[in-house]
Amino acid sequence: MYSPRFAAMILIFFATLICFVIALLLLILHKKSYMIEHDNITGLPAYRHFETDAKKLLKNAIPNEYMVLSLNADNFRIINDTYGILCGNEILKLLGHHFKSQCGKNEFVCRFYADNFVFLMKNMEFFWDIEERVYNMTNVDNIVKKYLPPKYQFTFSASIYRIENPLDDIESMIDKANLAQKLYKNRFATHRVIEYTSELKDSHNWNREITLSMEEAFENKEFEVFYQPKFKFEDETVIGAEALIRWNNPRKGFLSPARFIPLFEDNGFIEKIDKFVLNRVCLFLEEWNKTPESKSQPLTISFNLSRYNLYNPNLISDLKQISRSYDIGDNKIEVELTERIMIDNPSRLIKIMSEIKKAGFSVSVDDFGAGYSSLNLLKNMPADVIKLDKEFLSSQEENKNQKERIIITSVIEMAKKLNITTVAEGVETKDQCEMLKTSGCDIAQGFYYAKPMQEKLFKEFLGMKEKQSV
Structure with missing residues (x-):
């Protein structure tokens, strides 16, 4: 028979072990939850987290109060092929930190996929103000210069969609911004922002109708x-x-x-x-x-x-x-x-x-x-x-x-x-x-x-x- 003192020590040991296991499980669950809710490369909120925040914000928004901005790093595949995936990931991480710092109150950013960053931002009345802000946001040469050759210009293709109906599906808003970029990416100078408009939509629908018929x-x-x-x-x-x-x-x-x-x-x-x-x-x-x-x-x-x-x-x-x-x-x-x-x-x-x-x-x-x-x-x-x-x-x-x-x-x-x-x-x-x-x-x-x-x-x-x- 164990003495009462020894039995108490065993009880304390197992209680401590159980607490440790519970704490470890909670830590693992927290880390897993963080990994689910955040991008594993940039540390930015994952898309689902971005989507949830955007829906909450837009629930009480008025038409054209906000816009979706899509940024694609130009020639990023060449950087990955030349300097390796690890170098590319380090650049993405730096960009993620930089873009997060560029967001104001009630503005969000996430890495939608690959080198595509998506923002929910306050809309601006004048288009040149949007172009100026995007130009300033994408001026990142000093940020990524240690990973790239001297004088290399790191540029982006940019497009926006002014949110007409705040209750629309978030992913469809992003698709509209990306569609504008896809259709006209090679037709504008670098830093020029492409806007999704009803005319562009009509043109896209017409092109699709022609292609199918x-x-x-x-x-x-x-x-x-x-x-x-x-x-x-x-x-x-x-x-x-x-x-x-x-x-x-x-x-x-x-x-x-x-x-x-x-x-x-x-x-x-x-x-x-x-x-x-x-x-x-x-x-x-x-x-x-x-x-x-x-x-x-x-x-x-x-x-x-x-x-x-x-x-x-x-x-x-x-x-x-x-x-x-x-x-x-x-x-x-x-x-x-x-x-x-x-x-x-x-x-x-x-x-x-x-x-x-x-x-x-x-x-x-x-x-x-x-x-x-x-x-x-x-x-x-x-x-x-x-x-x-x-x-x-x-x-x-x-x-x-x-x-x-x-x-x-x-x-x-x-x-x-x-x-x-x-x-x-x-x-x-x-x-x-x-x-x-x-x-x-x-x-x-x-x-x-x-x-x-x-x-x-x-x-x-x-x-x-x-x-x-x-």
């Missing part, structure tokens, strides 16, 4: 080629046309290329559209070649080739395969390349232009004078035609009109010396017509002469013009 629309033959006639200035006879794609949407009617071509260039669908247009042009010229009128009136039809296609290694063989499937006789096909392609890769463009010409096509430079070409580049380009940018004809002011006339005349004279045909597009008035004719321009295209028209109407138009000239 374009293949079905193609199968349903909703795409149609229109033709805008081109005229010789000297006698106003029709010498051809430009083929223009239109989308005959069952619900929205005919859509202009500006509504869908930029998206098609982004998602690659433009390749199918360009081939479709070329096929339609070849078929039209084959049918025209069978008419009596074609003997005295050979046509040149131009079509636009997207810059997306310039990186297609099979471009030339595709063009030749399509054109050789038709008998177009003495008629010609002209490939239009926009002058803006020059800025991408001028040497590649010149090489491709030469290959297109060798394949039997004429080559035209569209929007000439829009801002990227140079006289030296034009000297090296194997172009047959240049189309003067219609902005040259836009001015209504007398002094600008004189400058335009001088520029246009100089370009036309230069083109003639280089044996290049000139086309003026966007001709809408008699005064423009007379000025271009006096300046020696070869070909006119514009509403003053004829609007783009469906193929059937263009055939009737050609027949009508032929009968008038007989």
Whole structure:
């Protein structure tokens, strides 16, 4: 039998042990709770904790009182790949501490994922005040400099969503801010803040609708080629046309290329559209070649080739395969390349232009004078035609009109010396017509002469013009 004193000691020992175990369990639970509620790298509140605090705050907020700010570190993957994950984590930790210090009363921040930090902040009436605050918040070069090369500029992409309905889902608010950044990340200078707006939402919904319906629309033959006639200035006879794609949407009617071509260039669908247009042009010229009128009136039809296609290694063989499937006789096909392609890769463009010409096509430079070409580049380009940018004809002011006339005349004279045909597009008035004719321009295209028209109407138009000239 144990003595009462020994029994008491054993009781005290076990009681102490139990207390120690309980304390240890509480410590573990507290640490686990902290880890659940806080980001393990930055120490900032985890998203769920951020969400709870945001909901409490916004419960009594008014519309547009607060905003969501999303910051993404630019090129952070390169930093991780170059210096390692541990270095990247140390930078994230420093950023977390810095961003927490930038939050005022009733403002929160969390690391939403990877290098994306999200803030709930007080809204500001003027956008430039938001830009200034974001610029100051993201000026972190001195904070992270010990981990990065000298003079490295650590930058962010920033976007906001002004909270119109404070009772909305928090994650949907963040998604809106991030969506604005995703859509326009490459279109703004660093430190420029991108705002989610109703216009951006409409644009995104439209792009999504187009993306989901374009293949079905193609199968349903909703795409149609229109033709805008081109005229010789000297006698106003029709010498051809430009083929223009239109989308005959069952619900929205005919859509202009500006509504869908930029998206098609982004998602690659433009390749199918360009081939479709070329096929339609070849078929039209084959049918025209069978008419009596074609003997005295050979046509040149131009079509636009997207810059997306310039990186297609099979471009030339595709063009030749399509054109050789038709008998177009003495008629010609002209490939239009926009002058803006020059800025991408001028040497590649010149090489491709030469290959297109060798394949039997004429080559035209569209929007000439829009801002990227140079006289030296034009000297090296194997172009047959240049189309003067219609902005040259836009001015209504007398002094600008004189400058335009001088520029246009100089370009036309230069083109003639280089044996290049000139086309003026966007001709809408008699005064423009007379000025271009006096300046020696070869070909006119514009509403003053004829609007783009469906193929059937263009055939009737050609027949009508032929009968008038007989």
